Amino acid sequence: xxxxxxxxxxxxxxxxxxxxxxxxxxxxxxxxxxxxxxxxxxxxxxxxxxxxxxxxxxxxxxxxxxxxxxxxxxxxxxxxxxxxxxxxxxxxxxxxxxxxxxxxxxxxxxxxxxxxxxxxxxxxxxxxxxxxxxxxxxxxxxxxxxxxxxxxxxxxxxxxxxxxxxxxxxxxxxxxxxxxxxxxxxxxxxxxxxxxxxxxxxxxxxxxxxxxxxxxxxxxxxxxxxxxxxxxxxxxxxxxxxxxxxxxxxxxxxxxxxxxxxxxxxxxxxxxxxxxxxxxxxxxxx
Numbered sequence: 001x002x003x004x005x006x007x008x009x010x011x012x013x014x015x016x017x018x019x020x021x022x023x024x025x026x027x028x029x030x031x032x033x034x035x036x037x038x039x040x041x042x043x044x045x046x047x048x049x050x051x052x053x054x055x056x057x058x059x060x061x062x063x064x065x066x067x068x069x070x071x072x073x074x075x076x077x078x079x080x081x082x083x084x085x086x087x088x089x090x091x092x093x094x095x096x097x098x099x100x101x102x103x104x105x106x107x108x109x110x111x112x113x114x115x116x117x118x119x120x121x122x123x124x125x126x127x128x129x130x131x132x133x134x135x136x137x138x139x140x141x142x143x144x145x146x147x148x149x150x151x152x153x154x155x156x157x158x159x160x161x162x163x164x165x166x167x168x169x170x171x172x173x174x175x176x177x178x179x180x181x182x183x184x185x186x187x188x189x190x191x192x193x194x195x196x197x198x199x200x201x202x203x204x205x206x207x208x209x210x211x212x213x214x215x216x217x218x219x220x221x222x223x224x225x226x227x228x229x230x231x232x233x234x235x236x237x238x239x240x241x242x243x244x245x246x247x248x249x250x251x252x253x254x255x256x257x258x259x260x261x262x263x264x265x266x267x268x269x270x271x272x273x274x275x276x277x278x279x280x281x282x283x284x285x286x
Contacts, residue, residue, distance in 0.1 A: 007085040007144050008078055009135055012066065012098055013043040014091040015128040016235060016263040025135035028078075030071055032091075032098060032268040033064040040064070043268040052267035053238055053275050060169070063268050065098050071105045079112045085144040089118045089131050089151060092199030096123075116148050121199035125233040125263045125281040126160040154283045159224045161194040161204055162235060162279030163213040169274040192217055210276075214246060217280050222253060229285045232260040237270050237277035246278060257285050 011017075013031045022029055031042035034052065037059060041047035047055075055061060078086060088106070090099040099119045106115045120127040130151040137150040189206050190213035196202040204220065207213035232250060236243035243262045250256055265277055 005084045005144075006082055007087065007138055007147070008083050009131060009138070009147075010074065010078075010086055010088045011127065011131045012091055013266050014096070014098075014123045014269055015089075015131055016124045016266055016269070017128040017131060018261075018263070021128075021132065021261075025132075025139065027131060027135060028074060030066045030074060030098075030102070032066055032096070034267055034271065035062040035064050041267075042067070042070070043266055047267050049238070049264050049267060049270065052270050056169075056271070056274065061271055063096075063271055065096070065101050068101070068105060071102055072108075075106055075109045075113075079109055083113055085114045085116065087116045087118065087134055087144055087148055087151075089120055089127060089134065091123045091127060092121045092195060093119045094121065094199030095195075095201070114144065116144055118148055118151060119199070120151075121155060121197065122158070122160060122195045124160070124162075124235050124265060124269060124279065126155070126158055126195060128263065129158070129231060129233060129281060129283060130154045157284040158281065159194070159221060159283070160279065160281040161192050161217050161220060162273075162277055163190050163192055163207075163210065163217060164237075164273045165190075165210060165276035166274055167191070169272050192220065214242075214278060217278075218246075218249060218253060221250065221280055221282060225254060225282065225284065227255055229255045229257060230282045231285045232256045232280070232282045233263050234260075235263045235265055235277065235279035235281060237265040237273050238275040239278050240264075242278050246280070250280065254282075 010028045034041045093099040103117050133154045134147040134151040137147040188209045191203045192205045194204045207216045234243045234247045
């Protein structure tokens with residue numbers, strides 16, 4: 001009689017999935033950290049979105065990797081609870097050292113569980129939608145390897161892009177990547193930013209003004225997907241009303257599946273974007 005397999009998905013707080021989405025599939029989350037002058041907080045556990053934006057009016061916190069002991073204690077708990085396989089989907093290694101740190105720590109658990117490490121090469125709901133696809137695959141009876149392949153197939157057909165009101169936070173946080181310096185806020189030039197295949201930020205297009213940038217994102221999505229059926233998420237940072245409007249527009253102009261959702265950007269990502277972020281993340285639905 002073959003051993004019964006027990007598989008758990010682990011991700012990090014940059015996935016921008018809600019607590020309800022994580023709980024639905026029993027997905028475990030490791031928190032990155034928000035580091036201030038006089039304190040540090042575990043993302044989404046010790047600090048929430050509204051508290052972070054209020055903090056940004058006083059200082060610019062730094063971001064940091066998860067605490068090693070948080071990773072170790074979670075994996076110890078999983079090993080002791082009879083988990084045989086872990087699928088760990090991480091924020092892009094091009095944007096954070098989290099993937100490499102977790103990979104090193106989990107080497108000590110490889111003799112107790114099969115650990116499938118996946119560098120998503122993306123973040124926010126780009127990562128989150130890969131996590132959900134792996135969870136749906138497991139629920140449908142897939143093996144861990146098949147679930148990993150399902151998640152990676154999402155990334156291959158995924159378009160993720162966002163516009164922010166100012167590049168100030170991205171620049172100060174050292175995450176400007178390949179995003180070209182805007183030629184001056186006086187011109188109100190807004191870059192549409194995406195995460196490229198190497199998992200770093202890059203400029204996709206430019207538009208004059210925030211509204212025009214949102215229109216450009218919609219046109220890019222229509223060009224990329226055409227009439228294909230898509231899974232969709234709209235991401236926002238303190239721009240819920242804009243996100244709701246954008247979601248309705250996209251439903252009217254693209255073949256959006258019924259499971260589309262709006263996500264709030266996590267505090268650890270909001271440090272680099274500031275308030276006003278609006279993003280579209282979508283992939284072709286099978």
